[in-house]
Amino acid sequence: MPNLTSWSDLPDDVWQHCLGRARHFRDTREWTSGAKGKSIALLFLNPSLRTRASMELAAHHLGAAPVVITPGQGTWGLAWGEDAMTGDAAEHVHEAIGVLARYADAIGVRTFASLTDYDADQSDAALGAIVEASGVPVVNLESAKWHPCQELADAAAITETLGDPRGKKLVLSWAPHPKALPQAVPNSALLMAARLGMEVVVARPEGFSLGTDVMDLAKKTASLSGGSVTESADQDIAFAGADIVYAKAWSGALVYDNPEEEESRRLARMDDWRITNRLMMQTDRGHFMHCLPVRRGVVVDAEVLESEDAIHLLQAEYRLHAQKAILEWVWGMGSES
Ligand code: CP
Numbered sequence: 001m002p003n004l005t006s007w008s009d010l011p012d013d014v015w016q017h018c019l020g021r022a023r024h025f026r027d028t029r030e031w032t033s034g035a036k037g038k039s040i041a042l043l044f045l046n047p048s049l050r051t052r053a054s055m056e057l058a059a060h061h062l063g064a065a066p067v068v069i070t071p072g073q074g075t076w077g078l079a080w081g082e083d084a085m086t087g088d089a090a091e092h093v094h095e096a097i098g099v100l101a102r103y104a105d106a107i108g109v110r111t112f113a114s115l116t117d118y119d120a121d122q123s124d125a126a127l128g129a130i131v132e133a134s135g136v137p138v139v140n141l142e143s144a145k146w147h148p149c150q151e152l153a154d155a156a157a158i159t160e161t162l163g164d165p166r167g168k169k170l171v172l173s174w175a176p177h178p179k180a181l182p183q184a185v186p187n188s189a190l191l192m193a194a195r196l197g198m199e200v201v202v203a204r205p206e207g208f209s210l211g212t213d214v215m216d217l218a219k220k221t222a223s224l225s226g227g228s229v230t231e232s233a234d235q236d237i238a239f240a241g242a243d244i245v246y247a248k249a250w251s252g253a254l255v256y257d258n259p260e261e262e263e264s265r266r267l268a269r270m271d272d273w274r275i276t277n278r279l280m281m282q283t284d285r286g287h288f289m290h291c292l293p294v295r296r297g298v299v300v301d302a303e304v305l306e307s308e309d310a311i312h313l314l315q316a317e318y319r320l321h322a323q324k325a326i327l328e329w330v331w332g333m334g335s336e337s
Pocket of ligand 1: 047048049050051052144150257291292
């Protein structure tokens with residue numbers, strides 16, 4: 001049974017096929033009835049604009065029926081774990097997923113990192129529990145550790161923009177934010193760029209390294225695809241000659257030791273890492289990327305977002321096309337690209 005929990009669930013040939021299908025869907029704007037009679041339950045434990053809208057529409061475009069569940073907002077709040085359910089949550093995730101799996105042919109799940117339980121976040125425990133309870137394929141709509149739907153859309157946006165991205169330079173740049181944020185998107189962006197064979201530089205202040213396991217995996221992936229992965233604590237040096245700047249705020253491992261409020265204050269102070277036109281001028285007319293939502297004037301200046309070199313809206317558009325390709329794969333609809 002195909003689950004899409006992380007990038008590694010899509011072998012290279014499948015990944016390339018899905019990229020081709022995503023490009024096909026963007027070029028043709030095609031609606032099909034290939035998934036007529038199928039349905040997908042979309043369980044959002046955290047907010048979303050792009051993932052929710054694009055996943056619902058992707059299902060409709062293929063002739064399938066989506067149903068969206070937002071626990072605690074019109075449906076029962078969900079409990080996790082083994083403790084007696086004496087709190088507000090009326091339903092355990094085990095029953096909720098068991099029921100949805102009997103209604104639908106796939107389940108999409110968004111469950112962000114807790115940022116309080118390091119081991120649970122590192123092992124993607126919440127997503128794992130859902131996969132275990134589900135008898136149908138599960139699609140990760142952003143978990144504690146990975147955002148594979150974003151990753152495929154980002155790869156499609158890059159290949160459309162740059163052509164062959166091998167050997168091109170992508171800077172994954174940390175950016176400031178008033179709140180502590182998870183690492184799922186930067187983890188996925190890093191693996192995506194490594195898989196495309198790009199020269200990747202992770203630019204981040206001291207204390208904001210991504211996980212050693214993710215960095216090691218990215219380096220191994222890059223070595224197989226002819227790319228490279230390095231790190232820099234100097235944003236100016238990192239940006240020099242970049243073809244792509246992928247900006248994202250994320251928390252360092254210290255967030256698990258410090259109360260979130262303290263971490264938030266620390267993040268907000270580091271305004272000199274904001275993406276500005278001055279920084280973008282160091283690039284080789286680099287394209288700006290961000291998964292969205294993005295805080296203008298905090299993460300990035302408005303003039304960067306409004307530059308003709310910014311491709312964040314193309315990224316967002318590709319969410320729809322890429323997820324149509326993913327649903328085809330999940331449901332075994334192997335059209336040729
Ligand atoms: N990039 C992304 O996943 O957007 P949403 O949080 O709005 O779904």
